[in-house]
Amino acid sequence: MSELQRLLAAYDAERKLGNACALATVVEVKGSAYRRPGARMLVTGEGQLTGTISGGCLEGDARRRAQQVMHRGKPEIIVYDSTDIDDDLENGAQLGCQGQIFILLEPIDFTDVYNPLELLRDTFRLQQPSVLATVLKSSDAAIAPIAERVLLLNNGNTKAGAINPNFIQQQLLPEMQDVLVNGTSACLDMEYAGVNIRVFLELIKPAPLLTIYGAGNDAQPLAKQAKNLGWRVMVIDGRPLQASAARFPEAELVQVARTGELQQYVNPTGFTVLMSHNYYYDLAVLEQLEQFPTLDYIGILGPRKKTDRMLADLAQKGIDTEALDKRLHSPIGLDIGSENADEIALAIMAELLAVRNGLNGGFLRNLDAPIHNRNQIIKALSNG
DSSP states (O other): OOHHHHHHHHHHHHHHHTOOEEEEEEEEEEEOOSSOTTOEEEEETTOOEEEOSSSSSSHHHHHHHHHHHHHHTSOEEEEEEOSSHHHHHHHSOOOOSOEEEEEEEEEOOTTOTTSHHHHHHHHHHHTSOEEEEEEEEESOTTTSOTTOEEEEETTSOEEEOSSOHHHIIIIIHHHHHHHHHHTOOEEEEEEETTEEEEEEEEEEOOOOEEEEEOOSTTHHHHHHHHHHTTOEEEEEESOTTTSOTTTOTTOSEEEEOOGGGGGGGOOSSSEEEEOOSOHHHHHHHHHHHTTOTTOSEEEEOSOHHHHHHHHHHHHTTTOOHHHHHHTEESSOSOOSOOOSHHHHHHHHHHHHHHHHTTOOOOOGGGOOSOSSSHHHHHHHHHHO
């Protein structure tokens, strides 16, 4: 279950009981922090927490402040500042991370269809990228009240709270569309009709889809790890006894598909792993996947010589295997010395995360750059 799913489940439980709750959202970070903008935590009136906004150092104080926000019924932005590390360790929140963390605390109105969790539910249902704009500061609440939002879905539809519609159309939507295209969240200072407005434009990505071709015992820990990290999982195999929902309770689809039926069960996007341990089945799958350059990842379990043989067989069919080979991850996984099925699944999952985030796996101690937002920095430098 993803973090968003856990938040929605906790929210629905509190709504059913009619219990007050508040949402804490990291909306901006300057410097270093454990969680990045978009991290969320639901706080109930009794102090129960779902989700995290830090590594545990802020949750206690944020819980207390969130309960005060529930009582007052008004949103509030709080700032945790650890840029002076000595002062912070002695008098502050003892973060030790030398950064400023801006957190929006807001009471949740269950009757408001534009409350943040209902808008997030819309993004989850659609399973496509979207942008959520949140007002952080405003010199005129009549134009843009603090904590009001606009949601831009990938299909162009919008949902908006009590924000001036002209401001949305003329200034906010163009910026949101840029975020959707560029793939980078941002905090922007804007001016409309003499009103100063600061807005957090958050890119919300859908849960990634992992299709596993092969339903052997070694596929089970991979499916479980992917699900625990919030990925959607599908498992496909030609063996009915292996490809069963009982063996893969984490998967949203478990499908028996023989080689002649595979074209019906190819997802043109997402991440795919071939691990059937049957050469001809993997070969048939790879022949189908070759037709979809939109796939983010094609990984093949087993030695490289197996992949080379598959490419040679496909070349005899007239397939451009040189282009295909550049898209393959073979052997699959990061080099961490994996031996058993759980360790191999860990190596594969780590590589999948690295590819999704546009990074190479390696020791962080060898990194001479910020841990977060490295791909954004590289993109900015290349555009400059």
